[in-house]
Amino acid sequence: MFRGALIIAGLAVILHIGVILISLERVKAKPPLAMPDTTGRVVSQEASSLLKHYGCGGCHYIPGIAGANGKVGPGLEQFANRAYIAGHLPNTPENLVHWLMNPQRLEPGTAMPTMNLTSTEAKLIAGFLYGYDNDAR
Numbered sequence: 001m002f003r004g005a006l007i008i009a010g011l012a013v014i015l016h017i018g019v020i021l022i023s024l025e026r027v028k029a030k031p032p033l034a035m036p037d038t039t040g041r042v043v044s045q046e047a048s049s050l051l052k053h054y055g056c057g058g059c060h061y062i063p064g065i066a067g068a069n070g071k072v073g074p075g076l077e078q079f080a081n082r083a084y085i086a087g088h089l090p091n092t093p094e095n096l097v098h099w100l101m102n103p104q105r106l107e108p109g110t111a112m113p114t115m116n117l118t119s120t121e122a123k124l125i126a127g128f129l130y131g132y133d134n135d136a137r
């Protein structure tokens with residue numbers, strides 16, 4: 001009985017160390033680099049990997065992201081010049097971040113799925129879409 005508990009506690013400790021090591025690896029693997037993209041704009045390397053990771057380009061045309069040619073949603077070029085997000089939310093950074101984090105809450109039934117972006121991820125992507133380099137704050 002007691003030994004069983006010890007073994008379980010031991011396993012939990014080992015698992016924990018594993019998780020910590022994996023997260024350290026991930027932190028190391030993501031240097032916050034700003035690089036010029038193909039359109040000559042300076043973009044955050046992190047934002048472009050997030051756009052690829054979430055597959056945004058499957059539904060949207062996004063300049064500067066290889067293969068982002070989707071036709072399901074509107075093209076995201078010159079996003080800063082747009083008046084409204086999804087046709088009705090004023091295009092402010094706050095609204096854009098909220099939209100990216102949870103489009104279904106802002107417009108139930110929209111074809112854009114809620115992908116559970118963190119606010120840091122949404123801010124990075126919003127910075128990219130507005131065309132400036134925006135490290136997570």
Ligand code: HEC
Pocket residue numbers: 051054055056057058059060072073074076082084085086087100107110111112113115125129
């Ligand atoms: C399954 C397809 C799909 C995916 C995946 C998707 N979107 Fe969308 N997105 C849409 C559709 C459809 C709309 C239009 C929604 C509306 O007007 O109701 C939209 C709207 C938007 C808008 C507002 C555009 C405008 O002009 O109003 C932004 C910004 C946006 N998406 C960014 C993203 C980002 C960033 C990702 C990845 C994290 C993403 N989308 C993933 C389908 C998608």
